[in-house]
Amino acid sequence: MQVENTFAALGLAEPLLRALAESGYSTPTPIQQQAIPVVLGGRDLLAAAQTGTGKTAGFALPIIQQQMGHDKRARDGRPRVLILTPTRELAAQVEESVRTYAAHVPVRSFAVFGGVNINTQSRALRRPVEILVATPGRLLDHVNQGTIKLTDIETLVLDEADRMLDMGFIHDIKKIMAKLPAQRQNLLFSATFSAEIRSLAQGLLKDPASVDVAPRNTTAERVAQSLHIVDKGTKRDLLIHLVREHQWFQVLVFSRTKHGADRLAEQLTRAGIPAQALHGNKAQNARIRTLDAFKNGKLQVLVATDIAARGIDVDQLPMVVNYELPNVPEDYVHRIGRTGRAGAEGRALSLVDPELEAKQLRDIERLIGQRIERIEVAGFTCAELAQPRAGQRPNRKAQAPAQRHSHRHQREHGDQPPRRASKPHDGAPRQADGKSGTPPRPNSRRGKPAGSKPQR
Structure with missing residues (x-):
């Protein structure tokens, strides 16, 4: 019965x-x-x-x-x-x-x-x-x-x-x-x-x-998880590009520190993306106003620290971004639990520096018992960012850590240079939503992707 x-x-x-x-x-x-x-x-x-x-x-x-x-x-x-x-x-x-x-x-x-x-x-x-x-x-x-x-x-x-x-x-x-x-x-x-x-x-x-009802440290079944391997100094440009390219209009972004949350919110706002920070140093009335604006769709991006985000309960929140991975792997589970709630579909995207955050990533994948899907965006991978433009000499400081290591390994052992990541068979780079298309390369002088459309 x-x-x-x-x-x-x-x-x-x-x-x-x-x-x-x-x-x-x-x-x-x-x-x-x-x-x-x-x-x-x-x-x-x-x-x-x-x-x-x-x-x-x-x-x-x-x-x-x-x-x-x-x-x-x-x-x-x-x-x-x-x-x-x-x-x-x-x-x-x-x-x-x-x-x-x-x-x-x-x-x-x-x-x-x-x-x-x-x-x-x-x-x-x-x-x-x-x-x-x-x-x-x-x-x-x-x-x-x-x-x-x-x-x-x-x-x-x-x-x-x-x-x-x-x-x-x-x-x-x-x-x-x-x-x-x-x-x-x-x-x-x-x-x-x-x-x-x-x-x-x-x-x-x-x-x-x-x-x-929730086995220990499991992640929400309805949350599609993915990550971009990207140098720390390029994360901001990539985030701006993704918000614009995919027209994300309600995004919860996690920062490890209060200062980092403030700085990122200011940078996004200057780029034409309405953003505010939420953390413990904000006055309570200001925090309530910020949360209400985000819940009501008046604020496009909310940049929050882990503790401040514990009370965020937004119906149908579509996207969570880990701008920096948490030091405690269990916090990753709490973070992505902000989306995919009450039967809704959700997505969680992480921006991972291959040198600075390798340990955190290993700990998170060990905890959740799965490998998070790696996704590339043309112009924002570590290997591409290390390549000199036409007429320029290679800049060793600009090279990604993994790329510098590969070059040193070549000199010492005579190996062939590592191959660039292969593209899908249709020749179009894969993007965060699985669609094809070539996004613009970042314009380092302006601090944002060249050719980006202004916010409406």
Whole structure:
């Protein structure tokens, strides 16, 4: 007998089903199918779920339904549900989702996080709030000031617990847990189950149900992954060329550093491609404005660091670009998980310097258990960039590292020079989308591809 795969079959109340229908959701994801009945039943839960799996609805929907069963509103400053998240952006995103699902029920939510005026938050907390979403540091600020009391907490959710531990929040989490009632429901969600996560779960959860819908460190099945081998100094020109050539109008680009994100966003903007950076040094209001512009399609390129991007949840985001590979291979999985979400197709492209990022690439491919497809764009491969133009002498400094090594190997061993990468049989170089066509060569004097069309 086939089980009906609907939200109604999971036991959700009519007001929640109405809110889901209004939001365009009709079929639960695997994490929602497994987690919602567990949470409704009151059990603790240990869930392995990566971004893009629908995990927020997996805990938010049943929690809201539980709160609907109360006859009275929560007391001022005394929430009944606490959802802890690692970043400001994720806290705002989760609270927005809770508000959406609770549109037709008298359950109020609120988010507290750093980067904004704490007094404004304190005034808002004078009203009843059933569900509080918070980052650990700002929550403790409110607890110490007496504007939030945790004595009425019935349900604790640790969302993206692995990232919270990576960011050094373990001590804050332990302080918070010490202030909670002993009798409560605990839900822990993590993309990976490291030894630290298992240790935390052992001390937090009591006889938990276990849900694993995303095997450890696997990448999204709907994300097509590829990479360009390109010298570091040419990455910017290649990115500009690709954005223009393929008319990408919503691209999330990852940079390793805050300074690098700022610099790249400025360079793209000067090239006529609207871009802004998102990282921890930005004021919270500025970060919210930037995210809203990107989600609404008013911003073509968002350049983000790993931590800042954890809260980015954009429906139908088509493209993620790793301008630089992350030092931690697991972060690659989190990055590309921003696209290909909720059943949509997505693409992830990496720009890889063959000398500086060879180790990171090996670690990533070992982690995901597959070789990422290499794609060439004429005029931007390392071998081509090392070739002198007509009438010019070879510039050893401009040669790609791999090419310099090959020349030295020739002199020492008398080998034949390495062959250039062969082109497809139709004579047209292969591009990122698999189509044929010869893109213009980069104009080094102007810092962008020659003959590029202006942005409309």
